[in-house]
Amino acid sequence: MVESKLMSLKEAISTYVQDGDLVGIGGPSFWRKPISACREIIKQNKKDLSICTFVGGIEVDMLIAGGYISEVCSCFVGMEIFGMAPHYRKGIFYNNPF
Secondary structure, X not given: OOOOOOOOHHHHHHHHOOOOOXXXXXXXXXXXXXXXXXXXXXXXXXXXXXEEEOEEOHHHHHHHHOOOEEEEEOOEEEOHXXXXXXXXXXXXXXXXXX
């Protein structure tokens, strides 16, 4: 009998995301972003994460706002027609660490 590889999001984040990890976030801008995974990272209080994403949006901004990110590697972080992401902008333009 084959053991199932399915697991809950809570278990996946707990198992595969540790403090200080590099986390890749896919999806273009506002669409297909792993918001539930980011919320679970916040619930589990994962700290000092480095985020790598092509275009960051609200998911990156909410992780920055909570103090979970130490580094962002991205081409752009913003809210498309609504402008730059406010917490990202504060960290970049006022030279505050995330």
